[in-house]
Amino acid sequence: MLTRRQFTQFTFAAGAASLAAAPSAWSAATGLKGSTLTLGYQKTGIPLVARQLKVFEKRFEPLGIRIEWAEFASGLNLLQAMDTGDVAFGNAGNVGCIFLQASGGRVAYVAAQPSTPRSEGILVKEDSPIRSIADLQGRRIGYAKGSSSHNLVAAALERQGLDIKAVTSIDLGAADAAFAFDGGDIDAWAIWDPYFTIARRRNRTRVIAWQGDVLEDSASFLLANTGFAKAWPAHVKALVEGSAEAGRWARANPAEVAKSVAAATGMPLDVVTEVNANAGFDVVPLSNAILASQQRTADRLFKLGVLPKSVAVREAVWDDADRG
Known part of the structure; x- marks a missing residue:
């Protein structure tokens, strides 16, 4: 750990x-x-x-x-x-x-x-009730504003016919977001490697959207x-x-x-x-x-x-x- x-x-x-x-x-x-x-x-x-x-x-x-x-x-x-x-x-x-x-x-x-398809994604905890991008509505999601993860979140929501205002966006750098995710202060986290891999090792997680499934x-x-x-x-x-x-x-x-x-x-x-x-x-x-x-x-x-x-x-x- x-x-x-x-x-x-x-x-x-x-x-x-x-x-x-x-x-x-x-x-x-x-x-x-x-x-x-x-x-x-x-x-x-x-x-x-x-x-x-x-x-x-x-x-x-x-x-x-x-x-x-x-x-x-x-x-x-x-x-x-x-x-x-x-x-x-x-x-x-x-x-x-x-x-x-x-x-x-x-x-x-x-x-x-x-x-590559799996070098970035949107994470939730394994026991989270969030099962899909649509389930993010009204939830708190952490990512760095103006980053590739900001783009990923927006693109994933677009695919569901949703505006980014459908979620509560929390602007966090990678280190701060990691500990907000660990502590349950955010419901989901959009992040790239190496933080993506580290986060999956630190917690029991599920990926609700891989980069490769959203951004062609x-x-x-x-x-x-x-x-x-x-x-x-x-x-x-x-x-x-x-x-x-x-x-x-x-x-x-x-x-x-x-x-x-x-x-x-x-x-x-x-x-x-x-x-x-x-x-x-x-x-x-x-x-x-x-x-x-x-x-x-x-x-x-x-x-x-x-x-x-x-x-x-x-x-x-x-x-x-x-x-x-």
């Missing part, structure tokens, strides 16, 4: 073109500064694997480009660093990308990582600073190809990935192993279906009043990105 202190500690806080041809003033705002290319990563996922395998170092050092890694506590922080040009390339979840686009951020979608074709994304992507398309393609290579290695070596993530995060190995079993390591082109799903999420967030303006997702897609 994980203690509150342990649980809180696990919170992560939501090419080949010639370098000589690149203007130094331009590179300073794109994540490529002189001969140093800065990449962002978090303590999990494909970028962590790529960093440990030195995938990008092997691709870029022969070109005279040194790889520098910058660690971030959340995808939103990483996106902000890409926007300012402190980082050239990284990955983030779908909702953070939408918020950054709405704020005019200089970040482009370059590839997708399809979401959802994905997280590989992204690049727009200036960087425009100036060095071959570099971006090399980064996408390297990410796919790291993903293939991760699928073939799950035990090694679990050990690395456990060491990086401090989470127990058995928890990480279960989380990774629910995770996806595929890198795919930006298909029409994935982009349409991302647009539905953007439209839903705007309708919910948490997005400051409507956005057209395709306007932030890199021009050279492949289409599936």
Whole structure:
């Protein structure tokens, strides 16, 4: 059983073109500064694997480009660093990308990582009278406002012909929501991994809605600073190809990935192993279906009043990105 202190500690806080041809003033705002290319990563996922395998170092050092890694506590922080040009390339979840686009951020979608069906869901206690999404009416449900779980709750209710006002929404971060759920202060909890897996281990629970049953074709994304992507398309393609290579290695070596993530995060190995079993390591082109799903999420967030303006997702897609 994980203690509150342990649980809180696990919170992560939501090419080949010639370098000589690149203007130094331009590179300073794109994540490529002189001969140093800065990449962002978090303590999990494909970028962590790529960093440990030195995938990008092997691709870029022969070109005279040194790889520098910058660690971030959340995808939103990483996106902000890409926007300012402190980082050239990284990955983030779908909702953070939408918020950054709405704020005019200089970040482009370059590839997708399809979401897996069981990495997020809506939980209730095993002895709860709530048996379905329809039973949530009038109940207290915890989730972080403006997060992927907010989107999941709204989409699940939509499928039942219900507005989100049909439930009592409690805005809670992951750690606070975990203990509110443990203590019975909320009737249901919408949450993503690793908290999803940890919660199911801490309590006897039932899942009344899996992400995969509610949100079709959802994905997280590989992204690049727009200036960087425009100036060095071959570099971006090399980064996408390297990410796919790291993903293939991760699928073939799950035990090694679990050990690395456990060491990086401090989470127990058995928890990480279960989380990774629910995770996806595929890198795919930006298909029409994935982009349409991302647009539905953007439209839903705007309708919910948490997005400051409507956005057209395709306007932030890199021009050279492949289409599936």
